Amino acid sequence: MSSTTVEPGATTPGPKTNRIGLTVIEYKGGKTTLCAGCGHNAISERIVEAMYEMGVEPEFVIKPSGIGCSSKTPAYFLSRSHSFNAVHGRMPSVATGALLANRKLVCIGVSGDGDTASIGIGQFVHLMRRNLPIIYIIEDNGVYGLTKGQFSATADLGSKLKTGVLNDLPPIDTCALAIQLGATLVGRSFSGDKRQLSAMLKAAIAHKGTVMLDVVSPCVTFNDHEGSTKSYKYVKEHEESLQEVSFVPHFEDINVEYDPGSTISVTMHDGSHLQLRKLEENYDPTDKIGAITRLTEAHDKGEVLTGVFYVNPTAPSFIDMLNVVDQPLATLPDSLTRPGKEVLDACMEELR
Amino acid sequence: MSEFAGLGYYVEVPGVIWDIQRVGPSTGLPTRTSQGDILSTAFLSHGDTKHIMLIPCSVEECFTMATDAFNLAEQFQTLVFVMSDLDLGMNNWMSDPFPYPTTPIKRGKVLGKEDLDRLGGFARYKDVDGDGIGYRTIPGTRHTAAAYFARGSGHNEKAQYSERADDFENNMERLNRKFETARSFVPRPEITKGNNAEIGIIGYGTSHWGITESRDQLRDEYKIETDYLRLRAYPFTREVHEFIEQHDRVYVVEQNRDAQMLSLLKLDVKPELIARLRSIAHITGLPLDARSITDELTSMEGK
Numbered sequence: 335m336s337s338t339t340v341e342p343g344a345t346t347p348g349p350k351t352n353r354i355g356l357t358v359i360e361y362k363g364g365k366t367t368l369c370a371g372c373g374h375n376a377i378s379e380r381i382v383e384a385m386y387e388m389g390v391e392p393e394f395v396i397k398p399s400g401i402g403c404s405s406k407t408p409a410y411f412l413s414r415s416h417s418f419n420a421v422h423g424r425m426p427s428v429a430t431g432a433l434l435a436n437r438k439l440v441c442i443g444v445s446g447d448g449d450t451a452s453i454g455i456g457q458f459v460h461l462m463r464r465n466l467p468i469i470y471i472i473e474d475n476g477v478y479g480l481t482k483g484q485f486s487a488t489a490d491l492g493s494k495l496k497t498g499v500l501n502d503l504p505p506i507d508t509c510a511l512a513i514q515l516g517a518t519l520v521g522r523s524f525s526g527d528k529r530q531l532s533a534m535l536k537a538a539i540a541h542k543g544t545v546m547l548d549v550v551s552p553c554v555t556f557n558d559h560e561g562s563t564k565s566y567k568y569v570k571e572h573e574e575s576l577q578e579v580s581f582v583p584h585f586e587d588i589n590v591e592y593d594p595g596s597t598i599s600v601t602m603h604d605g606s607h608l609q610l611r612k613l614e615e616n617y618d619p620t621d622k623i624g625a626i627t628r629l630t631e632a633h634d635k636g637e638v639l640t641g642v643f644y645v646n647p648t649a650p651s652f653i654d655m656l657n658v659v660d661q662p663l664a665t666l667p668d669s670l671t672r673p674g675k676e677v678l679d680a681c682m683e684e685l686r
Numbered sequence: 687m688s689e690f691a692g693l694g695y696y697v698e699v700p701g702v703i704w705d706i707q708r709v710g711p712s713t714g715l716p717t718r719t720s721q722g723d724i725l726s727t728a729f730l731s732h733g734d735t736k737h738i739m740l741i742p743c744s745v746e747e748c749f750t751m752a753t754d755a756f757n758l759a760e761q762f763q764t765l766v767f768v769m770s771d772l773d774l775g776m777n778n779w780m781s782d783p784f785p786y787p788t789t790p791i792k793r794g795k796v797l798g799k800e801d802l803d804r805l806g807g808f809a810r811y812k813d814v815d816g817d818g819i820g821y822r823t824i825p826g827t828r829h830t831a832a833a834y835f836a837r838g839s840g841h842n843e844k845a846q847y848s849e850r851a852d853d854f855e856n857n858m859e860r861l862n863r864k865f866e867t868a869r870s871f872v873p874r875p876e877i878t879k880g881n882n883a884e885i886g887i888i889g890y891g892t893s894h895w896g897i898t899e900s901r902d903q904l905r906d907e908y909k910i911e912t913d914y915l916r917l918r919a920y921p922f923t924r925e926v927h928e929f930i931e932q933h934d935r936v937y938v939v940e941q942n943r944d945a946q947m948l949s950l951l952k953l954d955v956k957p958e959l960i961a962r963l964r965s966i967a968h969i970t971g972l973p974l975d976a977r978s979i980t981d982e983l984t985s986m987e988g989k
Binding site for chain 2: 392393394408413415418421422432436662664665675679
């Protein structure tokens, strides 16, 4: 018989925590009700990891969404954050209101290709031109899943439905649109590309402005067959990455070393670094025209182009432009929101 | 617009919407005035919805009702529509100086961190106080139980997704209770008595000015005495029902074709009182003038 002596002061190691002392469990959400293998679930997992690794306070995150399979997912991550299922395609106006009411919030808005590119295109284009500090994610599968798999407006020309119907309309490229209209961090990723998507999400959290990420996310039930251009197989075979994306957060004490010949390093608003190791020699993610040209080429060649297409970390955000006070408007006391009687009297006097 | 109104009602988000009513349907007479959105606004959206409406008649009342509207929206966690019109909203008017608000801003039932520390948690859509109004939190409240999921789909007291029949029914009945509570909180009507009048006039908004002049014409030219109730809100308060009970004939004056406010009154008053209501509904796009009211009322009175 042997006995174990416990040394005074020793404790069992607790679960791993992030820089604000939370475990990854505290960033989880409810159990998913989407189909097994749905790309959207992988995106939810990456969001949980990114928020945990960046040490974002969950109570200061809001997660608005539209309507559709994609827009159900805020229930599956960050249970400790307020969530708002808005009207179909009209999450941007809800997000705008919430962020104007409280500028300290981190907003991750989830939409789908149907939600964004059809019914929501009107709100989408106006959101993109405002540079509102929001992470706008399109979980893009090219079909309407909840209504049994009709083509959405991002489906590629010639893509085939399960029923054999071919798509004879060209797709809306939400990334090209976002770049043209003024979004300041725009990229495309793939739900199956864990590394790239994680790095892009962390950069998105560090960015102060509109982030538009189109994440191709195959629908295993309605759009994962031969002939589809949004299937796992097709995307894996046709994915062309512009860069190898990595992210070094500002709070990690790492010397950011890179070879400027092969890597572009972007200093983000909070001092973090987004590093893009070039896989295409001449691609410049600060050149809008070049970005749109390359995206157009990708359509012609049948490529699923991924990576960071455009980034501008210094553009003023919508909140900066409005020149509002630092304290959230939502919590200003009466003394600051109601001007004194003399102000009203002066207004009345002017009208006399 | 109507989808968002339904969402606001069901998710219970405070909001104030100012409707400068113009002449419809469609583009109608877009530079002319009307009171044509009353019925559609009261029930705006699909499904069973009911909205609070406030109805100003002057620029001064637009100012004071703005305070009322925001207070009610936050107290009742719902949309409040202020039913102005083009005549009031876009023309120049004379006015006394606006009074400075004296009451504090009412923020309604909002739980902060300290409340949640004490309570341990909360159920967003639970009727704790019996008035149909739940407690809410706002984003950025530093408590692990502060967050909830706002959704336009079926939900239970804890704001969780639910398709259960009892959850849906409980929630809809509570919303109805909340609307009934609002009856006692919305601005009361303004009542002006004549001299032993048998006839009552109900009007609202900018019709007020034409009605005021018409009552003088009726007295001076036809010896007809009238009592006058100016509606200032929907849902209707107790005074509105009493006013109809007190008069043999009640003329409802409004600027639309379909007697929209009269229709709302019919849904609200006792069935035996409905026959007392008579309509003077006019819509030409021009502000309502006294003579039109006087002529129609006297003709219906057989004078």
